[in-house]
Amino acid sequence: MTETVLQLKDVQFDWTKRAEFSLSVPDFAMRKGETVLLLGESGSGKSTLLSLICGTLVPQAGSIKVADADMTTLSASARDRFRAERIGVIFQQFNLLPFGTVADNIQLPLRFAPERRQKAGDVGNATQNLLDALGLSRSVIIAKASTLSVGQQQRVAVARALIGQPSLIIADEPTSALDAATQSAFLDVLFEQVAASGASLLMVSHDARLADRFDRTVTMDDLTKPKVAV
Numbered sequence: 400m401t402e403t404v405l406q407l408k409d410v411q412f413d414w415t416k417r418a419e420f421s422l423s424v425p426d427f428a429m430r431k432g433e434t435v436l437l438l439g440e441s442g443s444g445k446s447t448l449l450s451l452i453c454g455t456l457v458p459q460a461g462s463i464k465v466a467d468a469d470m471t472t473l474s475a476s477a478r479d480r481f482r483a484e485r486i487g488v489i490f491q492q493f494n495l496l497p498f499g500t501v502a503d504n505i506q507l508p509l510r511f512a513p514e515r516r517q518k519a520g521d522v523g524n525a526t527q528n529l530l531d532a533l534g535l536s537r538s539v540i541i542a543k544a545s546t547l548s549v550g551q552q553q554r555v556a557v558a559r560a561l562i563g564q565p566s567l568i569i570a571d572e573p574t575s576a577l578d579a580a581t582q583s584a585f586l587d588v589l590f591e592q593v594a595a596s597g598a599s600l601l602m603v604s605h606d607a608r609l610a611d612r613f614d615r616t617v618t619m620d621d622l623t624k625p626k627v628a629v
């Protein structure tokens with residue numbers, strides 16, 4: 400049987416003070432190891448949807464299952480712990496701690512996730528293996544994040560999302576600030592590492608040309624279409 404990593408059912412979300420925007424997702428699922436590109440117009444709710452999946456927002460109705468847990472039934476602190484254990488997040492601006500070293504940044508999620516820490520095994524080795532796999536020199540491990548080039552920061556952000564093999568990697572427009580060549584190199588590394596770890600990848604972009612790299616492309620229009628009764 401195919402393992403489902405993410406399952407949204409009848410999700411309904413409104414920003415309470417913004418009646419003009421509401422998000423409704425009848426049914427969306429991702430399989431283990433699947434890579435999905437999420438496209439949509441600016442303001443269509445892509446980031447809102449990712450925040451719901453990560454559990455930093457909670458819907459007014461519906462269920463959001465990540466691996467074996469329904470995020471909507473967990474307390475706020477249980478959601479935070481669950482996110483740290485099971486989800487690797489890559490932000491648009493990478494969000495590295497500028498005064499932390501590369502090692503501090505890569506190992507950050509493990510501080511809040513004992514099971515993920517255990518999965519990572521020897522944390523020093525896991526960090527070095529990721530640096531090697533991502534083509535970063537080992538000497539960079541003690542550098543402060545603020546001294547890194549943008550290309551190096553991207554790779555550290557990928558390593559931070561992948562350490563300890565979370566089931567789901569969420570990436571919110573991680574290539575929007577990059578030129579075409581850098582973008583392509585970044586995606587090569589990201590896909591290689593996601594495949595090696597067996598994770599599923601949900602990536603938001605404005606760029607439909609990236610579709611060929613993914614198993615499947617969905618648009619916000621598709622996702623929010625009401626179910627047709629049969």
Ligand SMILES: Nc1ncnc2c1ncn2[C@@H]1O[C@H](COP(=O)(O)OP(=O)(O)OP(=O)(O)O)[C@@H](O)[C@H]1O
Binds near residue numbers: 420439441444446448
């Ligand atoms: N913190 C917030 N409080 C209230 N409304 C918000 C908040 N964040 C986003 N919104 C509104 O929710 C709607 C969807 O925004 P969202 O950022 O999810 O769209 P998006 O598809 O990710 O857009 P973009 O591609 O421009 O990043 C917009 O109308 C936006 O103004």
